[in-house]
Amino acid sequence: MSAVDVVVAERRLTRRSRFGPERGAWLLFLPAMLPILVFSVWPLLQGIALGFTNATAARNATVEFTGVENYVELAGYELFWNSFGIGLIWAFSVTIIQFFASLSLALLLNANLWGQGIARTLALIPWAMPPVIIAIMWRLMLHPTYGAVNGGLGAVGLPDSINWLGQASTALPAAIVVGVWAGMPQTTITLLAGLQGVNAELHEAAQIDGAGTWQRFFSVTLPALKPVIIAITTLDFINNFNSFALVYVLTAGAWGTMLPMLFAYNEAFRYGNFGLASAMGNVIVIVIAIFLFFYLRSQARGREA
């Protein structure tokens, strides 16, 4: 080895270390980390802490640490638990219906049909729209007199004057349909990407072994898709439980659609009970965490078996 080679090799080594993991990485990361720490992590910690105080919107009021007082109050706060129940019904219904509808649509989009390109583009429409506009659009669709839904029902001779968003019996189901509509593209595209990752050879092998369409679906497709299914249903559930804008514009929480986020928003910014609203936030986090824990654990167990 000549001296030149050694120098080159040495230089390469030092160069490599300049591009590899290095202390400088922290410096590059700082401009992004600082705002996140100051305006996201710190407020979040404060928010958790506020849940244990009597903070209000009133100026110059002293904020006192009140321990679990907020939670004792919440325990007997029937309206909050009502809202919580509505939130669970909403989040579970939307997530589950969305999942089955999206899985069917993803399978269809993956089934080598004519017009697939157009169908895929159309399937993205709800994704392209802001929640406030989705809600306005569906208010028009569901309008008791001029809406397309009642118009369609009337055209086939069914009752056509239903005030979908204006009565307790239909407001929540209608809102759930809108929720499913709004979230379908993400779920569908994610599942479609997962489907395209399913090993085609495995499919063919199963076909040669005489497995029918359904059998192949349950024994090849579904197991391969499972990690994607778990990821997307988990994300959907969290998003749906924390949903705000859609229902705020649809019904403003009237007629049994007061989702927990709407309730907490009113508590904080309409009535000024910052401490109590934060406590609600804490309760919501814990309940979501519990659900996710059991869901993910049961899925992990299923994988081992």
Added chain:
Amino acid sequence: MRRRRFSIGRMLQYVAIVLFMIFLAFPLLFLFTTAFKSQRELQSPDPQLLPAQWNLDNFTAAIDRANLIQAAGNSLIVALVTTLIVVAVSLPAAYALARSRTRLRKLATGWILLSQVFPFILIIVPLYLMLQPLGLGNSLGGLVVVYVVWSLPFALWMLQGYVASIPVDLEEAGAMDGAPKWRVLVSIVLPLLAPGLVATSLFAFIGSWNEFFFALVLIKDEALQTLPQRLALFVGAEGQVQLGQLAAASLLAAIPSLLFFALIQRRLTSGLLSGAVKG
């Protein structure tokens, strides 16, 4: 590729997919046609899907009454400034994140996931209390601050994926030729990163353009309201009776997002985001 066969099963598949398409696309079509109908036609006892006369009165009236230009201006400023800051800040961070295998990576990924779980209410109350004394309480500046931290995690995640897809060998080759590091970054990494930067900035822009909750809490001044805020107000006020105007205003406000998705839909369907979800 399997051969397309015609059977009852196939027929049912076509029926199902057409029903899905109607469900997903019809509401937008309805919004579109409603926006072009005159008030008289909207109230006609025998409604038709397509307007008898396509007229633009609703659009001009909506722009006027809901003061859409002002609100769109506010939304535009907030979304543009947010996007610029997000990209400027997340570019170096994404590079560091993608190229280092340190604790940094785990920490950042952990935060990105965690920030999804926490309900907004826990963050917005302290933020509201924090921004008031800084004079950012009821201002577009405050909204930019919130949107920046709100879009950063996802932008960072997206962008680092793009960086990671650029082989380190390319950079090393540049370095071997004796180019200083900044030159390697500017002339090798940056051009390759351009599509990723465009996609990330579009996401940041649309996210801010569409956002409603934070604006609702922070902005009290009518002159500072963003587009979604103005529209939500319009629903409760004149939108109750002026359905055509409401539809026209909504349609106008949705145009940027619709254009954006039309632009990137190929990438979306080819699984751009599946990586992000699986990541």
